[in-house]
Each structure stands twice: as C-alpha cells, then as structure tokens.
C-alpha cells in the first residue's frame with residue numbers, strides 16, 4: 001500500500017477515500033475536541049460535532065479490517081455549566097452506522113496538577129472508546145499484562161475456604177472468582193483504567209498524548225507488521241508508537257506545520273529504531289498528496 005509509513009497532509013475524510021477497503025488493523029486517534037483549541041488548530045462547535053465526525057467515521061469503517069479495532073480518545077467539554085452530550089450522541093449515531101460500542105477505557109492522567117473551579121474539580125481523565133465492526137475482533141491480552149502487585153503477598157498468604165473455590169457474585173451478575181488461581185503468578189491482566197502521565201516534552205503541539213498511550217493499544221490490538229492508522233495525527237505520536245513496536249503507520253493531518261513536526265519526530269526516532277519495514281518507505285514520509293517533502 002503506497003500510504004504505508006507516511007504522514008499525509010490533508011483532510012482525513014478525503015484522503016481515506018483513496019485507501020483500500022479493509023486495509024487497516026487499528027485506528028487510534030484523538031480528534032480535535034469541540035471548540036476547545038480554536039486558537040491552535042480550529043474547532044468544531046459542540047452542536048455540529050456529530051455531523052462533522054460521522055462522514056469521517058464512515059471512511060474509518062471502510063478502511064478498517066473486519067477483525068480490527070477503532071479507539072477514539074475524546075472527552076465532552078463543559079458548555080453553559082454542564083457537560084455537552086456530543087460524545088454520547090456520537091456513540092449512538094456510530095452504532096446506527098453499524099459500529100459496535102465494545103468497550104470504554106479510562107485514561108487516568110497521573111501527573112495532573114490541582115486546580116480550582118467554582119462548581120467542579122479538575123478534569124483528570126479521558127475516555128478511550130472502543131468501536132469494532134465485528135464481535136470477533138483480534139485482541140492480544142498477554143501483551144499488556146502487569147506485575148501482580150503487592151496486594152497479592154498479603155491477600156494470597158492467608159486464603160479462606162471460599163477463596164479456594166469459585167465464589168459466584170452475590171449480585172447475580174453470573175461472574176465469579178477463585179482467588180487461589182492467582183497463587184504463584186507474577187503477571188496479571190490489567191483493568192480498563194490506564195494510569196499514565198501526560199506528555200509535557202512536546203511544546204509544538206497543544207494536545208499531544210504520551211507515546212505510551214497508543215503503544216498500549218497497539219500492543220493489545222495488533223501484531224508486528226500490521227497497520228495502525230491515526231487520521232488526526234497531530235505531532236505524530238501514534239506513528240512513533242507504531243514504529244517503536246514494529247508496526248506500519250498511516251498518519252493524516254490538515255496542518256502543514258504538524259505534518260512537518262510529525263515527520264521530524266519520526267525521522268529522529270528512526271535513527272534509534274530502524275526496526276520496521278523498508279527504510280525507503282519510512283524515510284519518504286511525504287505522499288503525492290502532500291507538498292511537504294522529507295529532508296532525506
């Protein structure tokens with residue numbers, strides 16, 4: 001695919017029409033938030049957000065493989081003293097488009113500084129909404145296992161009789177647990193709350209997420225050699241994560257400045273991480289759609 005390992009300048013809705021159907025394994029992205037950053041890269045009014053997003057989601061659905069996953073990092077802003085409903089409306093409309101709203105992860109920003117607002121506390125988390133085309137999507141849970149943690153030393157040291165059998169939930173959920181199953185295990189599955197610090201090192205883009213965030217989802221939903229798309233790539237963080245993990249990337253952004261910034265970050269990283277695909281592809285990050293040319 002000629003778009004592999006390229007940062008493309010343009011509107012993702014238009015660019016994606018040229019990508020083959022069913023060619024992407026994971027879409028991971030953080031679109032512009034409603035109105036929030038008008039001073040830097042434009043904004044879409046909260047009331048118009050769903051209509052703006054849906055035609056793009058149609059293209060995402062077309063290019064995503066049937067076993068692929070779409071992770072949308074978004075958070076509803078406060079308008080007139082209450083949370084706007086555009087994210088909820090978007091989820092409902094995307095379900096009408098045929099998407100499955102499979103799961104929701106929470107990114108807890110570990111390093112947020114405190115703040116004071118008259119009627120609310122500081123926002124310290126963001127949604128990562130998981131959409132799929134099919135219930136049988138690919139997922140590699142072992143790739144994101146975490147150390148069992150200190151709780152195990154205390155909890156597993158003195159097990160009751162109930163701990164040694166499957167203890168069925170008393171609220172009738174049908175779920176059950178057998179605590180003794182965890183004896184001797186060093187690694188366990190994580191929860192759907194992801195604790196990660198925000199990235200402060202990239203001063204050129206106002207909404208950069210940490211490389212560790214796309215990396216976590218890339219490991220969970222793809223294997224080396226597969227394709228990760230970020231249609232609102234900004235400063236290229238998702239591409240950096242993909243390259244670092246030996247996956248191909250496709251990145252798109254309407255801002256020439258950010259496309260150049262992303263290209264520079266990838267070029268710098270490639271020097272240290274030349275472990276993906278053909279170097280020729282990786283270094284030629286500009287496509288025929290982009291007037292921006294790589295310096296190499």
Ligand SMILES: C[S@@+](CC[C@H](N)C(=O)[O-])C[C@H]1O[C@@H](n2cnc3c(N)ncnc32)[C@H](O)[C@@H]1O
Pocket residue numbers: 010011012013029030031032033041205207208209231232233234235236237238252253254255258
């Ligand atoms: C929240 S930022 C992404 C930040 C990115 N995650 C990073 O780590 O740098 C959203 C980006 O979407 C871009 N954008 C806005 N409208 C777009 C469109 N129609 N097609 C492609 N990119 C667009 C903006 O220029 C901006 O860089």
